[in-house]
Amino acid sequence: MAEVIKVENLVKKYKEIVALEHLTLSVNEGEIFGLLGPNGSGKSTAINCILSLLKYDKGDIKVFGKKMEPKSYDLKRLIGVVPQEVAVYEDLTVQENVDFFCGLYIKDKETRKKYVDEAIKFVELDDFRKFKPKKLSGGLKRRLNIACGIAHKPKLIFFDEPTVAVDPQSRNKILDNIEELQRMGCTIVYTSHYMEEVERLATRLAIIDKGQVIASGTVDELKKMIKKNELITIEVPGVAEEVIEKIEAMKNIFSVDYKESTLKVEAGEGKHNVVDIINLLQDNGYKMQKIFSVQPTLNDVFLELTGKELRDE
């Protein structure tokens, strides 16, 4: 599969602060590539360098096999961007906004009219064509933001947290749109803090922290990278301290927590973790009420890899 984006050893410094430290990643044609990282990890800096908005100190960036530079107008024509903030003109209507931004790429009036219509229909804003953005709800504004970014039919689209502050219905619609764009052949780079979105959408993803890619691969591949493989929860009253110690001593067990008749056990990869714990409790005469086991989520992967300390402080 062809590489649409190839970033090698990218270094970007803001005076003394190193924002990107030898960042390397690649995005393949037709995939949805998730870019995750805590606040200040370097995601936005990386994207802005790829888009040639930011000057960088070292490294190499290729898009569609060509070096990306500020004057790479032929490459810019193939790229669409949906920024984190709603980037539209409050004084223009929905249709005028889409037409304005599409007009930067498509000069032929007939073609542009067709594209603008298609983009508006794609995000289901047909009934709001004459509305100004201030009259639209948060979700509708987000959809307008997307329409402005995709109207010119780009081959590579950057979505930077496109679902911030929208209700679940609008979010679902936006995610459907992104999946539809992938089916239409677009390559998508998607950043978000909502892990379940990335888990649903991403073909592959990379987790960036402190300006470096600390993990990359498919969601399943990343889940396998972390030690904690499952969280076992058992409701069982009156478990003695020596039984808890025996569970802690079992193979693949990382931690045991027993509070208010609920036993929570974090376990590593192992085929019989649940069965082994149940057998131990039964052998000691305990009657269990509820038993369930949860596989790790992308959120667990993210927190384990990037740590739990706050990043905005």
Added chain:
Amino acid sequence: MFLNSVKLLVRRKQAIFWAAIFPLVLMVLFYFCFGSINEQENCIDARKIAVSIEGDSMYEKNFKELLTTLNDQYKNGESDLDLDVTYCDSDKFKELFDKEEIEAAYKVTDGKIEILLPARYKSATGMIVRQIADTYHVKYSIIEDAISKDPTKIMEIADKVQENVSYIEVDEASSGKDPYFWYFISTVVMGIMFNYMAGIYIVNNLRANASYEGMRIALSPESKFKLIACNFFAALLVNSLISMGHLAIIEFVFGKSVFAKPGLIIVAVVLSNAFSISLGIILAFFFKGNVETKVNKSLGIIMVMEFLSGEFIADIPGTIEKYCPILNRVLPSTVIKMIFYRLTTWDEVGDLYINFAKLAVAVVIMLVVSAMLLRSESYESV
């Protein structure tokens, strides 16, 4: 792109308010406050004065002769000094003042002139009667002195006494325009200066680190030069039309002639708007913050310029001329006002072409700087 830029500009309510509506409101206020003053001054009756000559010396006789001559000259249309002289006894002065039949009175006796002037007439009339009396007194003293030295020249000097009588010109408008015309011109220029906002919006539109819309535009394949040109010329067109609209309103609604030199007026409108737009572009780079912050901070600078150029107190440029004349030569708002004032009054060319040259040089420099600032396509931070 050009049409979209025009569309965006005319829908910016804040910019349109400051550049188009606010100056118009001020002009309407000026018109209703001062618009009829000139007509009132023109139809004022002659200044009525009473004269009491008590004594028959040469001093008293000659003063009477002088006033009679001035009165006759006015009636014959030979002089603008509008005096209607009544000779009476000084005992009648009080009665005439009470009936408001006279504005001032002279009591001439024993080689001196006493002026009686009610407080309400102390301005123009007061200045005129005082000036006549002072001038006469000085001239008479000269004659007396001359007679004592060379009696043969008495007739020659006496003939010149009346010719040399001068009076203060009350009307400040040398060209026949009313003094409030300055306020109309000043307000048009204020509207032009407020067009700096268009420059700030251009930066906001085109710079990825100024707005998200700017980021979107910066990422497009459209050439930066074309984007700058479209935005700049759209702003120049819209703002120049607004300024021409203001001038047209002054001409056709308020009835004050401003299009005596239409070609040069258009050049002045275009140049001064180009200046204010490019000033806005540079200010947008100078100030940090979002577009509203930049507009507000820049507004402070523009208001100071407007104040110094006499928008609010017309005497300010005169005071500056006395203490720091260089400021009047370089302050853009004053230079632009002087260009428009000269173009619309046109009695004297004065420093018109020097000011035109200064403005043209400033526009070229600022446009070059603006274009250089705007053309950069990658950023230190976004």
